[in-house]
Amino acid sequence: MAERITLHVLDSDSARRARLARLAFAAGHHAEIYASADELLSHAPSGGLVIAHDEPVGEGIPSLLGLMNRFGHWLPVIAVAERPQTESVVRAIKAGALDYLVLPHGIAPLNEAIERAAREADNHRAHRARAADARQRIARLSLREREVLDRLADGCSNKAIARELDISPRTVEIHRMKMMGKLGARHAAEAVRLRIEADGLHIAAA
Known part of the structure; x- marks a missing residue:
């Protein structure tokens, strides 16, 4: 039973x-x-x-x-x-x-x-908890840091991101470093995973 x-x-x-x-x-x-x-x-x-x-x-x-x-x-x-x-x-x-x-x-x-x-x-429940945590972390990002994260998740290199945002590659590196720090991500793959998990919760709540 x-x-x-x-x-x-x-x-x-x-x-x-x-x-x-x-x-x-x-x-x-x-x-x-x-x-x-x-x-x-x-x-x-x-x-x-x-x-x-x-x-x-x-x-x-x-x-x-x-x-x-x-x-x-x-x-x-x-x-x-x-x-x-x-x-x-x-x-x-x-x-x-x-x-x-x-x-x-x-x-x-x-x-x-x-x-x-x-x-x-x-x-x-475990998936939703991870997704909610990811969204909270991403909410700490500035607009520019979020733009860098979005393009990183699309597979863009620093140079490609710089071209799309019309900023220098060095500026991209600075935004990327700050973004990683706010997310608590140790490497790019972890930042991208957080972005995907956050989007998963957003889609489910739509």
Whole structure:
């Protein structure tokens, strides 16, 4: 059996909400129910896992995850639908859902999904923590230092950066040295990795 967890059941249909909540309790979990994303976010749960009905199909889950990211209330999300379509599944997973299920009618499929999501959520949290740290470091950079970092991430040499920014290579070196110091990066590859990680969080929150 999966470890006991709080399941936040999000569905506008009261009958489906009740069915999922009963199933969650039967599987040994605690369930909280919500009729809308606004209701879920107004309570801002700090833990657990969201089971959300994808409505409108193909749009509900990306919209929910976008709101969660915007308000900084990320929780792992399992999407459900009565008849999942490939396009909807792809959109939900790309938006950040950890799984997408046919609306479960039994304990075993629900617990299997919860176990998978719990494992994936740990990895996702670690990734988000690294990305948030990278964004905080990059926020310390001046505009010019950020421009140097952006071009470094594009694979440009100091000379190429100097041409693009219309400054001398020596000035690029100075900005690059200051940029590396503010980022706490020991070498260029580490600075580029921070830039990529920060962009990953930005894309997920868009």
